[in-house]
Amino acid sequence: MTLEHDVDHATPAAAGHEWWRSAVIYQIYPRSFADSNGDGIGDLPGITSRLDSLAELGIDAMWLSPFMTSPQKDAGYDVADYCDVDPLFGTLEDFDDMLRAAHERGIRVIVDLVPNHSSDQHLWFQQALASAPGSRERARYIFRDGRGENGELPPNNWQSIFGGPAWTRVTDPDGVPGQWYLHLFDSSQPDFDWDNEEVKEEFRRILRFWLDRGVDGFRVDVAHGLVKDSQLPDYTPSPEAASMGGEETPAPYFEQAGVHEIYRDWHRILSEYDGDRALCGEAWVSSVEKMALWVRPDEMHQTFNFDYLMASWDEAELRDIIDRSLAAFSGVGAPSTWVLSNHDVVRHATRLSLTGENPQGTGIGPDFPGIPQYEDGVRRARAATTLMLALPGSSYLYQGEELGLDEVHDLPGEARQDPTWFRTQGERYGRDGCRVPLPWEDSAPAFGFSHTGESWLPQPKRWAPLARSVQAQQPASTLNLYRRLLQLRREADLGSGTLEWAPEFGSGVLAFRNSGVLVVANISGADVTLPDGHEVLATSTPIENRTVPRDVTVWLKEITHQ
Incomplete structure (x- = not known):
């Protein structure tokens, strides 16, 4: 290669x-x-x-x-x-x-x-579990005392992105229930405290x-x-x-x-x-x-x-x-x-x-x-x-x-x-x-x-x-559609181009020009007949008679006569 x-x-x-x-x-x-x-x-x-x-x-x-x-x-x-x-x-x-x-x-x-957040197996979090409330080790994460008479309730009502409470209570080295730590995701993913230098x-x-x-x-x-x-x-x-x-x-x-x-x-x-x-x-x-x-x-x-x-x-x-x-x-x-x-x-x-x-x-x-x-x-x-x-x-x-x-x-x-x-x-x-x-x-x-x-x-x-x-x-x-599109995208430098809408194709159709390429995406409109004087560069699905049905996008380039 x-x-x-x-x-x-x-x-x-x-x-x-x-x-x-x-x-x-x-x-x-x-x-x-x-x-x-x-x-x-x-x-x-x-x-x-x-x-x-x-x-x-x-x-x-x-x-x-x-x-x-x-x-x-x-x-x-x-x-x-x-x-x-x-x-x-x-x-x-x-x-x-x-x-x-x-x-x-x-x-x-x-x-x-x-x-x-880190894993709960990260050295820092293991050190935090082994350390006292208010310690330097715990300050790297978000540990808080619980609410309720004996701290039995989490610090607030936040829920984990993965479901369930966003707080888990730890057991201190002496076996007594201790503080709670925040985890926006799984309980094995304690959140860092980004106020900590x-x-x-x-x-x-x-x-x-x-x-x-x-x-x-x-x-x-x-x-x-x-x-x-x-x-x-x-x-x-x-x-x-x-x-x-x-x-x-x-x-x-x-x-x-x-x-x-x-x-x-x-x-x-x-x-x-x-x-x-x-x-x-x-x-x-x-x-x-x-x-x-x-x-x-x-x-x-x-x-x-x-x-x-x-x-x-x-x-x-x-x-x-x-x-x-x-x-x-x-x-x-x-x-x-x-x-x-x-x-x-x-x-x-x-x-x-x-x-x-x-x-x-x-x-x-x-x-x-x-x-x-x-x-x-x-x-x-x-x-x-x-x-x-x-x-x-x-x-x-x-x-x-x-x-x-x-x-x-x-x-x-x-x-x-x-x-x-x-x-x-x-x-x-x-x-x-x-x-x-x-x-x-x-x-x-x-x-x-x-x-x-x-x-x-x-x-x-x-x-x-x-x-x-x-x-x-x-x-x-x-696969070959992707290869073709990426090749054309690079050749026309579409990523660095400028979009200009082409409204003439009617409702249900998104059409625009970018770096000399005309793009016609028929999302929900009636069949679209492609304009004359344009070469088809790529189609998301093969088309017949230069007609673009729904759920098809076409790239075209205007034919210039020397």
């Missing part, structure tokens, strides 16, 4: 042309990507072995979900050591090998950082550890949640709220003003390094206008556009969020980002065609109403992706979406592993359905994910024809 180029860390780009402004970034969920040792869990050498496939796809960067030392109570989002690799995934040497191999292929590497200094050290190894940036988990209202007031979220935030009136544990100074501090650290290192925040906030506050020039470089992620397949809704995103982010000199799937939401090959309510984080199961036929769901998903990849800014892809993978809604209960499933006693299915290991070869054990046939979540038999080995040979496959 011919390598395209090495990643150049020595030469920063001119202001306004940094790589992260227009990059297509591919999210890898390590335990589900590729397993090199046959234990049924993906690992870093597995990722290295499949990098040529990502280079052929045409991505600019990859983001790795957590691979650091962890007891894996929440698939690695419970970190016990921030500066080492969990043996489940390999070693620091394996990480260095993977990073070097990715850079040789022109692929930048972003690592997941989890600063809101020792916590701030520790994360400066962690950032430099990975930057010194050559990583290109960090995706920051729960970036809107680090700072809590110091009064810890009671709070009950509205029933319609997404589990991770986004309410009009922010929860007292989300969107607090103090987070911005943390990211200004981190921005200064990244600016010490060559090569335009980047911070991308997972910030579930109430609007894109507020989201833009996270990416002011001295803070983060990107934040995920969750309004776009959660939008339905509706022309007016999409037009509105695209307009507001471009205005809000450009207003602070940052790129808009676009994303349709990730490791926390139902895959968009299913989600965009669901008819039942699907709150973020809840998941879907075998009894969920209105699950679409696969062909209908993937047709709409391909149209949505073809629309998204034409937008100016940076786009995120989630592993397997380039294969058109659907949500595995029919996992048996005994196979599920998401803490949400257990903390709600099966009331919420959780996120396992989007985390099922990838199919690489249709006839291999575990579809090529693992040579032994082991797989930490069962893969559905219906995925055999979706395996990469099959799709690579099919010109009209979803």
Whole structure:
């Protein structure tokens, strides 16, 4: 294979042309990507072995979900050591090998950082449990006395994102019930106290550890949640709220003003390094206008556009969020980002065609109403992706979406592993359905994910024809659609372009021009006849007689006569 180029860390780009402004970034969920040792869990050498496939796809960067030392109570989002690799995934040497191999292929590497909370197995938390109330060790986390006559009630009524109380009471070394500690997620994930200077200094050290190894940036988990209202007031979220935030009136544990100074501090650290290192925040906030506050020039470089992620397949809704995103982010000199799937939401090959309510984080199961036929769901998903990849800014892809993978809604209960499933006693299915290991070869054990046939979540038999080995040979496959779109996107520099709406196509149709490409997305309108004088560059689904039916997006280029 011919390598395209090495990643150049020595030469920063001119202001306004940094790589992260227009990059297509591919999210890898390590335990589900590729397993090199046959234990049924993906690992870093597995990722290295499949990098040529990502280079052929045409991505600019990859983001790795957590691979650091962890007891894996929440698939690695419970970190016990921030500066080492969990043996489940390999070693620091394996990480260095993977990073070097990715850079040789022109692929930048972003690592997941989890600063809101640690594992309860982290040395600091074990020290806190062994120390007295008011001690330096406990001050690194949020410990409080309980309410009630004997402290038997939690400090407030906050509920965990995963269900159940957000407080757990500890037992002191003498066997007497003691203080309570806060955990916005599982009880094995105690929240740090970000008012504590020792916590701030520790994360400066962690950032430099990975930057010194050559990583290109960090995706920051729960970036809107680090700072809590110091009064810890009671709070009950509205029933319609997404589990991770986004309410009009922010929860007292989300969107607090103090987070911005943390990211200004981190921005200064990244600016010490060559090569335009980047911070991308997972910030579930109430609007894109507020989201833009996270990416002011001295803070983060990107934040995920969750309004776009959660939008339905509706022309007016999409037009509105695209307009507001471009205005809000450009207003602070940052790129808009676009994303349709990730490791926390139902895959968009299913989600965009669901008819039942699907709150973020809840998941879907075998009894969920209105699950679409696969062909209908993937047709709409391909149209949505073809629309998204034409937008100016940076786009995120989630592993397997380039294969058109659907949500595995029919996992048996005994196979599920998401803490949400257990903390709600099966009331919420959780996120396992989007985390099922990838199919690489249709006839291999575990579809090529693992040579032994082991797989930490069962893969559905219906995925055999979706395996990469099959799709690579099919010109009209979803895989080859993604390859074509990413090639065209790069050639036309769509990520750095400017969007101009083309209203002449009527209601139910989103159409715009960007860098000489005309994009026509028929979402719900009547059949659209393409204009003369235009060459078809790509179609989400093959069309006949230059007619675009519903759930199809087309890219065109005007034919110029010499």
